[in-house]
Amino acid sequence: MTMTSPNTQHVHWDLDYDIHLGETWGRFMDGLRDKKIYANTGGSGKVYVPPMAFCEESFRPNDTWVELSGEGDLEVFTVVWQGFRGGPKPPYAIGGIRLDGADTLLMHYIVGLDFSDPAGIRAQLPQGSRVRAVWAEERSGQILDIAYFEPAI
Amino acid sequence: MAYQAVVAGVGITEATSPRKQTHSFVELCQQAAHAALEHAGASPDSLDAIVVGDIDGFEGTVLGAKFQTRQLGLGSDIPVIVVNTGGTTGGNLMQVAARMVRSGTHSRVLCLGGPTFFGAQDLQAAINTNSPMIVEQPLGMGGFHMGAFAASAYQARYDIKLEDFAAVVVADHTKASKNPFAHLRYTVTIDDVVNGTPLSSPLTQPMVCPVSTSACAMLVTSRQSAQTLRTSPALIKAVGTSGDPYLGGGKGDFAAMENLAILARRVYAMADIRDPYNDFDVVEVFAPYAHMQPMQLEALQLCEAGKGIEFIRSAESHRGGSLPVNLSGGPKCTNAGVAGELAPYIYVAWQIMGDAPEEIRVENAQRGLAHGTGGTFFQFENLAVFESTTESR
Amino acid sequence: MTDSQKTTRFQPVHVAGIATTQWLPEHHAVVDELVYQAVADALNSASLSRHEVGLTITSSMDVYDGRSISSGLTNSASGGYLRDSYRLESDVGTAIIAAAQAISAGDVDVAVAVGAYNPETAARDAERRAFLEQLSNYAFDAHFARPVAMTAQATYGLHAVWAMEKQGLTLDQLAQLAAREITVASTSARSMRTSVVGPEDVLASPAVSWPLTELMLPAYSTGAAAVVLASPARAARANSRGAVITGLGHGTGSYLETDEWLRDPGASSARAARAAYRGAGIVDAAATIGLVEFTAPTPSLYEPILAALGVDKDLSPASINPSGGAAGNYPGLANGALRLLEVVERLEQGNHRGKSAVVHSVDTITGATVLDSTVLVVEGA
Numbered sequence: 044m045t046m047t048s049p050n051t052q053h054v055h056w057d058l059d060y061d062i063h064l065g066e067t068w069g070r071f072m073d074g075l076r077d078k079k080i081y082a083n084t085g086g087s088g089k090v091y092v093p094p095m096a097f098c099e100e101s102f103r104p105n106d107t108w109v110e111l112s113g114e115g116d117l118e119v120f121t122v123v124w125q126g127f128r129g130g131p132k133p134p135y136a137i138g139g140i141r142l143d144g145a146d147t148l149l150m151h152y153i154v155g156l157d158f159s160d161p162a163g164i165r166a167q168l169p170q171g172s173r174v175r176a177v178w179a180e181e182r183s184g185q186i187l188d189i190a191y192f193e194p195a196i
Numbered sequence: 197m198a199y200q201a202v203v204a205g206v207g208i209t210e211a212t213s214p215r216k217q218t219h220s221f222v223e224l225c226q227q228a229a230h231a232a233l234e235h236a237g238a239s240p241d242s243l244d245a246i247v248v249g250d251i252d253g254f255e256g257t258v259l260g261a262k263f264q265t266r267q268l269g270l271g272s273d274i275p276v277i278v279v280n281t282g283g284t285t286g287g288n289l290m291q292v293a294a295r296m297v298r299s300g301t302h303s304r305v306l307c308l309g310g311p312t313f314f315g316a317q318d319l320q321a322a323i324n325t326n327s328p329m330i331v332e333q334p335l336g337m338g339g340f341h342m343g344a345f346a347a348s349a350y351q352a353r354y355d356i357k358l359e360d361f362a363a364v365v366v367a368d369h370t371k372a373s374k375n376p377f378a379h380l381r382y383t384v385t386i387d388d389v390v391n392g393t394p395l396s397s398p399l400t401q402p403m404v405c406p407v408s409t410s411a412c413a414m415l416v417t418s419r420q421s422a423q424t425l426r427t428s429p430a431l432i433k434a435v436g437t438s439g440d441p442y443l444g445g446g447k448g449d450f451a452a453m454e455n456l457a458i459l460a461r462r463v464y465a466m467a468d469i470r471d472p473y474n475d476f477d478v479v480e481v482f483a484p485y486a487h488m489q490p491m492q493l494e495a496l497q498l499c500e501a502g503k504g505i506e507f508i509r510s511a512e513s514h515r516g517g518s519l520p521v522n523l524s525g526g527p528k529c530t531n532a533g534v535a536g537e538l539a540p541y542i543y544v545a546w547q548i549m550g551d552a553p554e555e556i557r558v559e560n561a562q563r564g565l566a567h568g569t570g571g572t573f574f575q576f577e578n579l580a581v582f583e584s585t586t587e588s589r
Numbered sequence: 590m591t592d593s594q595k596t597t598r599f600q601p602v603h604v605a606g607i608a609t610t611q612w613l614p615e616h617h618a619v620v621d622e623l624v625y626q627a628v629a630d631a632l633n634s635a636s637l638s639r640h641e642v643g644l645t646i647t648s649s650m651d652v653y654d655g656r657s658i659s660s661g662l663t664n665s666a667s668g669g670y671l672r673d674s675y676r677l678e679s680d681v682g683t684a685i686i687a688a689a690q691a692i693s694a695g696d697v698d699v700a701v702a703v704g705a706y707n708p709e710t711a712a713r714d715a716e717r718r719a720f721l722e723q724l725s726n727y728a729f730d731a732h733f734a735r736p737v738a739m740t741a742q743a744t745y746g747l748h749a750v751w752a753m754e755k756q757g758l759t760l761d762q763l764a765q766l767a768a769r770e771i772t773v774a775s776t777s778a779r780s781m782r783t784s785v786v787g788p789e790d791v792l793a794s795p796a797v798s799w800p801l802t803e804l805m806l807p808a809y810s811t812g813a814a815a816v817v818l819a820s821p822a823r824a825a826r827a828n829s830r831g832a833v834i835t836g837l838g839h840g841t842g843s844y845l846e847t848d849e850w851l852r853d854p855g856a857s858s859a860r861a862a863r864a865a866y867r868g869a870g871i872v873d874a875a876a877t878i879g880l881v882e883f884t885a886p887t888p889s890l891y892e893p894i895l896a897a898l899g900v901d902k903d904l905s906p907a908s909i910n911p912s913g914g915a916a917g918n919y920p921g922l923a924n925g926a927l928r929l930l931e932v933v934e935r936l937e938q939g940n941h942r943g944k945s946a947v948v949h950s951v952d953t954i955t956g957a958t959v960l961d962s963t964v965l966v967v968e969g970a
Contacts, residue, residue: 064617253658254657263729280676301864
């Protein structure tokens with residue numbers, strides 16, 4: 044630990060984790076590797092993507108899997124102009140997508156916006172615009188196997 | 197038997213930026229703890245326990261409360277309870293203390309919120325670690341990015357202009373300029389806000405909270421135990437919390453605070469509030485980002501859907517109006533983490549006790565509403581109703 | 590405390606249900622799945638639904654869960670969607686106490702306390718201990734203790750040395766006590782240590798923090814445990830367990846600013862016990878308590894903590910840590926609920942009629958310092 048100024052001391056956390064996926068997210072990630080987007084349901088009528096092992100409302104297990112098409116409505120998005128240390132280089136856009144057949148929103152990158160006109164960005168993709176998933180060339184079973192969503196004309 | 201719980205003392209330190217702060221985390225906590233005890237006229241050894249909020253990943257210390265509470269001058273043996281629910285921790289502290297006291301196992305409990313963000317080099321990076329791991333965290337969202345979704349959705353739903361969000365910021369800064377305990381005490385213009393550095397659309401820098409350092413504390417006691425203290429306590433009439441789904445994508449509608457609306461109904465029923473606008477004399481909501489305040493006021497039934505900004509613009513929500521809101525300046529002007537989240541409860545209790553700083557005091561406030569929110573995508577909400585224990589003057 | 594409040598009896602709360610997941614060295618599951626499993630099972634066993642639960646409290650820690658505000662993940666899993674729910678970063682004994690207080694306060698009729706512990710690491714054995722100790726190091730202050738490598742294990746070692754030098758404890762006694770507890774535990778289906786061992790096996794196990802060896806430290810497991818509590822009125826109509834909590838207490842020990850943690854590590858347990866006995870109306874613990882499940886992280890802490898609980902020293906071995914205690918299974922933050930389960934089962938078997946039981950738990954995050962202790966007084970119903 045080094046002194047940075049008379050009143051502060053530099054403190055560093057260096058934590059490495061192996062985060063367990065569990066069976067539910069594990070199945071979802073395996074699906075992504077195969078260019079499939081799986082949602083689950085069964086605890087109630089609500090369809091979850093990303094999937095959850097249980098329905099929060101009914102408190103019963105979600106034991107039924109459905110495959111989604113990868114297309115949906117862009118319900119909301121933001122453009123990040125200032126990011127954070129260790130994060131992607133701005134500007135970048137993140138949206139909440141209601142995939143066809145799902146009740147939850149999937150959060151993901153939105154690509155295809157013209158960032159040169161900040162004031163006009165919202166008009167480029169009005170609420171409810173159709174978007175579709177674009178797959179990464181190399182996939183290894185993680186959320187970024189979907190590279191991003193782009194406008195689907 | 198069980199007991200009623202009251203707030204018998206509050207303490208809050210002055211606030212400034214981490215860069216300008218000369219006191220340490222522990223020193224600020226010491227000041228706040230002793231200020232609350234001093235306000236109540238209670239001795240440190242009359243405390244039965246202390247409830248502290250820690251958000252470890254933001255503080256660079258695991259369960260900092262464990263050793264910090266032993267450095268406050270309250271003795272080495274005070275039982276410590278550490279609550280960590282992210283942003284709602286502040287309000288939760290009071291809820292935990294209230295139940296300890298109501299059950300009869302404790303008669304005096306101190307709640308303490310420290311300057312959580314003090315020392316973090318890149319707060320947005322720290323906040324990214326609470327974005328749901330694996331499925332949402334890789335998407336590069338920090339605090340204000342997550343907040344921006346609701347701003348975007350609200351804007352689209354009610355055709356809100358940037359100037360409208362700016363009006364909220366102008367109002368908060370005007371109020372904070374009068375509060376001796378606020379951090380940002382300068383006033384701003386609509387242009388200042390609209391032309392501020394863009395952060396995450398539609399939010400600009402002036403629309404989001406600062407990183408402040410301050411601490412605050414609250415003494416919760418049984419109504420009985422407060423009789424030997426020197427303040428006129430505020431009864432904790434009702435308190436509740438509610439949780440939205442874990443994944444950001446689990447919310448139904450980003451343009452309305454459904455979770456808060458549900459919670460408000462529950463807490464109002466507990467407190468027999470049937471006409472919130474007229475029943476309350478003072479309100480403090482936790483709105484660190486400009487769009488949140490009108491949305492919260494709408495969910496709390498204090499104005500119609502889409503009319504939040506109109507109300508905030510009007511004199512009715514300022515001091516002297518029919519329902520003053522965020523006279524402290526809110527977290528838009530002072531946000532010290534857990535201290536920031538406990539602050540709305542502190543300010544409203546202070547008002548109900550008749551002791552709020554003169555510059556922001558609402559005379560004869562009998563019933564008040566305090567609100568907190570936090571967590572990824574502001575997943576958690578909490579709410580409390582306070583009532584005066586003295587007759588209307 | 591005001592005098593009149595000192596005489597207030599705690600309003601008893603019933604244990605309506607308890608359930609746990611399996612106890613494993615590592616669960617291949619996300620922590621919310623473990624919480625859900627334990628809570629759903631506990632509610633089902635009591636014939637209660639989450640919609641009747643007024644409050645859920647989770648015990649978990651961000652640093653174990655690998656995410657900040659991990660309560661965002663577990664609130665729903667504990668049944669808290671759109672309801673009153675929060676998270677404490679301490680052993681589940683504190684959550685059980687908070688849940689009981691909410692009922693006793695008259696705020697809710699049914700409350701759930703759940704503890705979850707499944708550190709997000711794939712490391713095992715010494716490497717796993719190294720990871721957990723890194724987290725423990727971060728719980729010490731950054732300016733003085735952290736840079737000199739203070740960790741839970743270090744404090745356990747320091748305390749053991751103190752006890753040997755100042756209080757006459759011998760290495761042999763440490764080894765004997767550890768071997769005894771492990772042997773008692775070894776017959777239990779819940780134990781992580783399934784072999785009978787002798788003192789020589791204990792001394793031969795890997796050295797951790799002198800004089801303590803691996804077999805002198807808790808037998809860590811992972812999993813989740815949930816307790817459903819109910820008011821007497823509500824419990825009467827639920828499929829409740831045969832146990833009632835009649836007193837509760839919580840104490841926290843000193844940090845490094847005094848040497849209380851070395852001289853008198855049982856102090857916080859004694860304070861917790863005093864509060865619990867007061868609430869239960871017990872004036873003579875030695876005469877009233879017939880069964881104890883308590884948590885001693887090391888054999889050097891065994892005597893100080895047991896003495897702190899004030900129970901009869903001549904209680905039969907079958908009445909003191911019949912499960913083998915932490916030497917058999919210590920599931921991190923879920924420990925308080927496991928100890929309660931061990932007591933509830935034995936009360937239901939009816940072997941301790943006419944006597945009360947004591948359930949005691951501690952955390953191990955900062956080792957012997959700032960020892961956070963909870964005590965419950967439990968009676969058969």
